[in-house]
Amino acid sequence: MANADELGLSKVNVASAYEQVFRELEGRILDGRLRAGDQLPTEMDLAERFEVNRSTVREGIRRLESEGLVQRLGRRRLVVTLPRHSDLTPRTSRALVMHQVTFRELWHVALAMEPLAARLAAFHATPKDLEALSANLEATAQVIDRGESPAALDTEFQSLVAEAARNRALSLSREPIGLLLRPALEALIPLLPQAGPRLLEAHREVYDAIRVGDGERAFEWMYKHVIDFQRGYELAQLPLDEPVSMPDAECDARAPQRDPDVVSASLQVHGGGRTCG
Amino acid sequence: MANADELGLSKVNVASAYEQVFRELEGRILDGRLRAGDQLPTEMDLAERFEVNRSTVREGIRRLESEGLVQRLGRRRLVVTLPRHSDLTPRTSRALVMHQVTFRELWHVALAMEPLAARLAAFHATPKDLEALSANLEATAQVIDRGESPAALDTEFQSLVAEAARNRALSLSREPIGLLLRPALEALIPLLPQAGPRLLEAHREVYDAIRVGDGERAFEWMYKHVIDFQRGYELAQLPLDEPVSMPDAECDARAPQRDPDVVSASLQVHGGGRTCG
DNA sequence: TTCGACATAGTGTCCGACAAACGGACAAAG
DNA sequence: CTTTGTCCGTTTGTCGGACACTATGTCGAA
Numbered sequence: 001m002a003n004a005d006e007l008g009l010s011k012v013n014v015a016s017a018y019e020q021v022f023r024e025l026e027g028r029i030l031d032g033r034l035r036a037g038d039q040l041p042t043e044m045d046l047a048e049r050f051e052v053n054r055s056t057v058r059e060g061i062r063r064l065e066s067e068g069l070v071q072r073l074g075r076r077r078l079v080v081t082l083p084r085h086s087d088l089t090p091r092t093s094r095a096l097v098m099h100q101v102t103f104r105e106l107w108h109v110a111l112a113m114e115p116l117a118a119r120l121a122a123f124h125a126t127p128k129d130l131e132a133l134s135a136n137l138e139a140t141a142q143v144i145d146r147g148e149s150p151a152a153l154d155t156e157f158q159s160l161v162a163e164a165a166r167n168r169a170l171s172l173s174r175e176p177i178g179l180l181l182r183p184a185l186e187a188l189i190p191l192l193p194q195a196g197p198r199l200l201e202a203h204r205e206v207y208d209a210i211r212v213g214d215g216e217r218a219f220e221w222m223y224k225h226v227i228d229f230q231r232g233y234e235l236a237q238l239p240l241d242e243p244v245s246m247p248d249a250e251c252d253a254r255a256p257q258r259d260p261d262v263v264s265a266s267l268q269v270h271g272g273g274r275t276c277g
Numbered sequence: 278m279a280n281a282d283e284l285g286l287s288k289v290n291v292a293s294a295y296e297q298v299f300r301e302l303e304g305r306i307l308d309g310r311l312r313a314g315d316q317l318p319t320e321m322d323l324a325e326r327f328e329v330n331r332s333t334v335r336e337g338i339r340r341l342e343s344e345g346l347v348q349r350l351g352r353r354r355l356v357v358t359l360p361r362h363s364d365l366t367p368r369t370s371r372a373l374v375m376h377q378v379t380f381r382e383l384w385h386v387a388l389a390m391e392p393l394a395a396r397l398a399a400f401h402a403t404p405k406d407l408e409a410l411s412a413n414l415e416a417t418a419q420v421i422d423r424g425e426s427p428a429a430l431d432t433e434f435q436s437l438v439a440e441a442a443r444n445r446a447l448s449l450s451r452e453p454i455g456l457l458l459r460p461a462l463e464a465l466i467p468l469l470p471q472a473g474p475r476l477l478e479a480h481r482e483v484y485d486a487i488r489v490g491d492g493e494r495a496f497e498w499m500y501k502h503v504i505d506f507q508r509g510y511e512l513a514q515l516p517l518d519e520p521v522s523m524p525d526a527e528c529d530a531r532a533p534q535r536d537p538d539v540v541s542a543s544l545q546v547h548g549g550g551r552t553c554g
Numbered sequence: 555t556t557c558g559a560c561a562t563a564g565t566g567t568c569c570g571a572c573a574a575a576c577g578g579a580c581a582a583a584g
Numbered sequence: 585c586t587t588t589g590t591c592c593g594t595t596t597g598t599c600g601g602a603c604a605c606t607a608t609g610t611c612g613a614a
Contacts, residue, residue, distance in 0.1 A: 014352075016597065018339070030371070030523070042564060053599045055332055058566090062295070062339040067368055076564075076607065083372035091344055091368070094307070095360035096446055105444045108397065112389040113450075120385065167382045169373055173390075173450040246307070293566065319595060330568045335597090352575060352596060 017052050021060030024050070029069050029080055040070060040078040085175055092176040093246065100243035103184050103233065106177050107240075111226045113174040114158055118206050118222035120165035122215035129164035133207050136160055140203060144196040151186040155179065157203055161222070164210065182247050184233065191236035198228060294329050298337030301327065306346055306357055317347060317355040362452055369453040370523065377520035380461050380510065383454050384517075388503045390451040391435055395483050395499035397442035399492035406441035410484050413437055417480060421473040428463040432456065434480055438499070441487065457521050461510065468513040475505060 015023070028034040040046070043061070047054040061078065064070045068087030070078045096106075121129070140153045158178050162171045189195050202225035209218035233240060292300070305311040317323070320338070324331040338355065341347045345364030347355045373383075398406070417430045435455050439448045466472050479502035486495035510517060 018597080030375075036375075044564075055335075055600095056598060058332075059336060059339045059597095062336045063343045066340045066343040068372070072565095082375050083368070088369055088372055091360070092365055092449060095345070095365055096449065098307075098313075098359050099445050101445050105446045108393065108444055109390075109446045109450055112393045113386075116385065116389045167385055168376050168378050169382045169386045169454055172369060172373065173386055173454070177446055177450070295566085321595080332569090333567065336566095353577080354595080 017050075017056045018059035018063075021046070021050055021052065021057055022063040025060065025064055026067075026069065034080050036080050036082050038080045040080065042077065085172065088172065089175045089179060093179050096176060096180060097244065097246050101180070102241045103181075103238075103244055104240045106181050106184075106244060107226070107230050107233075109177050110174070110181060110229075111223070113170065113177065114161070114226050115219045115223040117158070117162040117165045117167075117170055117174065118210065118218035119215040120167055120170070121161050122210045122213050122218040124166040125164040125210050129160065130207075130211055132160050133157070133164070133210070137200070137203055137207055140200055144200055149186055149189045150196055150199060151182055151189055154185055154199060154203075155182045161206065161210070179247060180244050181229075183245055184238070185229065186247075187238060188229075188232050188236055191238075192232050195232050199225070202228065294327075294333045295336035295340075298323070298327055298329065298334055299340040302337065302341055303344075303346065311357050313357050313359050315357045317357065319354070362449065365449065366452045366456060370456050373453060373457060374521065374523050378457070379518045380458075380515075380521055381517045383458055383461075383521060384503070384507050384510075386454050387451070387458060387506075388500070390447065390454065391438070391503050392496045392500040394435070394439040394442045394444075394447055394451065395487065395495035396492040397444055397447070398438050399487045399490050399495040401443040402441040402487050406437065407484075407488055409437050410434070410441070410487070414477075414480055414484055417477055421477055426463055426466045427473055427476060428459055428466055431462055431476060431480075432459045438483065438487070456524060458506075459524050460522055461515070462506065464515060465506075465509050465513055468515075469509050472509050476502070479505065 025034070025040070034040070041049070043054050043057050046057045050057065061070070065072070065078075068083035069081065071081040073079055125133075136153060136157050140150045140157070143150045143153060155178055159171075159175065162174055162178075165171070202221055205221040206218050206225065209215075209221060230240075302311070302317070311317070318326070320331050320334050323334045327334065338347070342349070342355075345360035346358065348358040350356055402410075413430060413434050417427045417434070420427045420430060432455055436448075436452065439451055439455075442448070479498055482498040483495050483502065486492075486498060507517075
C-alpha cells in the first residue's frame with residue numbers, strides 16, 4: 001500500500017449548503033451579474049431557486065451581510081452594496097487589538113502612511129476637502145482653547161487628509177491604524193500641556209501646504225507631526241511596546257446611511273461632518 | 278400627558294435578535310471572558326441561555342464565523358479564534374476591487390509600505406525568516422531560469438519580508454495591496470524580458486541587506502524595486518490609472534490549519550511554505 | 555384628488571423534526 | 585498492542601410549517 005503522505009490527499013471539500021448559497025451570491029456580485037444597487041430576490045425566491053430551505057438561505061445571507069456586500073434598507077429587500085469603511089475598519093481594528101499590536105507597531109505604519117497621504121492630498125484636494133479641513137482646524141482650535149482633548153479631532157483631521165488624497169487603498173489601509181492610535185493620543189494629551197498647541201500648529205501647516213499644493217511641505221509637516229507624537233509619548237513615559245486597546249466610543253460602528261443612493265455611496269463613512277455626535 | 282420629546286427617548290433598540298446574539302458573543306470575546314481556544318457552548322445551550330430559538334442563534338453564529346472570531350474544527354463545536362490574515366485580506370481586497378482601485382493607487386501605498394517593511398525586517402528578522410527568504414530566492418531563480426513568471430514568488434517575497442518585520446499592523450495593511458498588485462506584475466513580466474533578472478537582483482540585495490542587518494540598504498533596494506515596478510509598467514505601456522482585477526487563483530482562501538493549537542495561531546497564513554500548490 | 559383603511563408581501567422569529575456526522579467507548583481481529 | 589468494525593449519545597445541518605409584525609400598494613370614501 002502506498003504511503004498516505006505520498007498521495008496528494010487534502011481535506012475533501014464539504015461545503016455546507018448555506019456556504020454554497022453565500023458563495024453563489026458572492027460570485028454573482030463579484031462578476032458583475034449582480035451590481036451595486038440591484039435588489040436581491042426575496043428569501044423565499046432564493047430558497048426555491050437554490051432548492052434549499054429558507055432558513056438555509058438566511059444563514060448564507062447573514063454572511064453576505066456581514067461582509068458588507070449587501071445591505072438592508074429598512075427591514076425590506078436586500079440591496080447589493082459596495083463595502084464601506086464602516087464594514088471593514090472595525091474588523092481590522094479588532095483583529096489588531098486581539099493580536100495585541102503595540103503602539104510602536106502602529107506608529108511605524110502611521111509614519112509611512114500619514115505623510116504620504118498629506119503629499120497626495122496636496123495634489124488632489126478639492127475645495128470641498130479644504131473646507132472640511134478648515135472646519136476641522138477651527139473646531140480643534142476651539143477645543144484646545146477650552147482645554148479639552150483634541151484627540152478625536154486629530155483622528156478626523158488625518159482621515160480628512162487621507163480622504164483628500166483620493167487614494168482608496170491608502171484610506172482603507174490607514175483607517176484602522178488611525179482609529180487605534182486615537183486612545184494613545186487621548187492618553188497623551190492631558191500629560192503634556194504643550195501637545196495641544198503643537199498639534200494645532202502642525203495641522204495648520206499641513207493644511208496650508210495642501211491648500212497651496214505644496215506636496216513636499218505637506219509631507220514634511222505631517223512627518224514632523226507623527227514624529228512629534230512618538231516623542232510626546234516617550235516624554236510622557238507612556239509604554240511604547242504595550243498593546244493598545246480599542247477606542248471605547250464605537251460611534252461610527254453603524255453609520256446611518258445619509259446617502260439614499262447606495263450605488264454612489266463612497267468608501268468613506270463620514271459624509272463631511274464630525275466623526276461622532 | 279408629557280410631551281414625547283421631553284422624555285429622553287432615543288431610538289428604541291431595533292437590533293434584531295440574531296444581531297444581539299452576535300453582539301453578545303462578540304462582546305464576550307473582546308473583553309476576554311471568552312478567550313482564543315475556548316469552546317463555545319452548543320447551539321441549543323446558547324439558545325436556552327439567550328432565550329431565543331436555535332435558528333436565531335445560528336444566524337448570529339454565521340456572523341461571528343464570517344468575522345473570523347470563531348472557527349469550526351471539523352463540523353464540530355465552535356472554537357474562539359484570533360482573526361487571521363486569510364479572514365481579513367480577501368475582504369479588503371474585494372472591497373478595493375469593487376471600488377475599482379487603480380494600479381497607481383495601490384502602487385503609491387506599496388511604495389510607502391514595502392521599503393518600511395524591508396527596513397524593519399533588517400532589525401527583526403530571525404534565522405527562520407532568512408531561511409524562508411533564501412528558499413524563496415532560490416525558487417525565484419529557478420522559475421526565471423525556466424522562463425516562467427516569478428509573479429507569485431515576488432508576492433511571496435514581499436509577504437515574507439513583511440512577516441520578518443514583526444509588525445502586524447504593517448503585515449495586515451500591506452497584504453491586500455500586495456495581493457492585488459500580483460496580477461499587474463503577472464501582466465508585466467512577459468512584456469519585459471529584463472524584468473525577471475532585475476527583480477531577482479533586487480530581491481537578492483534586499484535579502485542580503487536584511488541578513489546583515491543593514492536597514493537603510495534594505496530600504497533603498499526595496500524602494501528601488503518598487504519604483505522599478507512602476508517604471509516597467511509604464512514602459513510596457515500598461516494602464517496606470519485603470520482598475521485592477523482580482524487575482525484568479527484564490528489558492529489561500531481557506532488555508533488548512535496546519536497548527537492544531539488555535540490559540541497560538543499567528544496572524545499570518547502561510548506557515549513557511551509556498552503560497553500555493 | 556386626497557386621505558385613510560384594508561389587503562399583501564416579505565422579513566424576523568419560533569417550533570418541532572430528522573438524517574448525517576462526530577466523539578468516544580468498546581469489542582473483535584490482526 | 586495496534587488496528588479495525590460497531591454501537592450510541594450528542595450536536596450540527598437542513599427541513600417544513602407557522603405566526604406576528606411591518607412596509608407597500610390598492611381601493612374606496614370624503
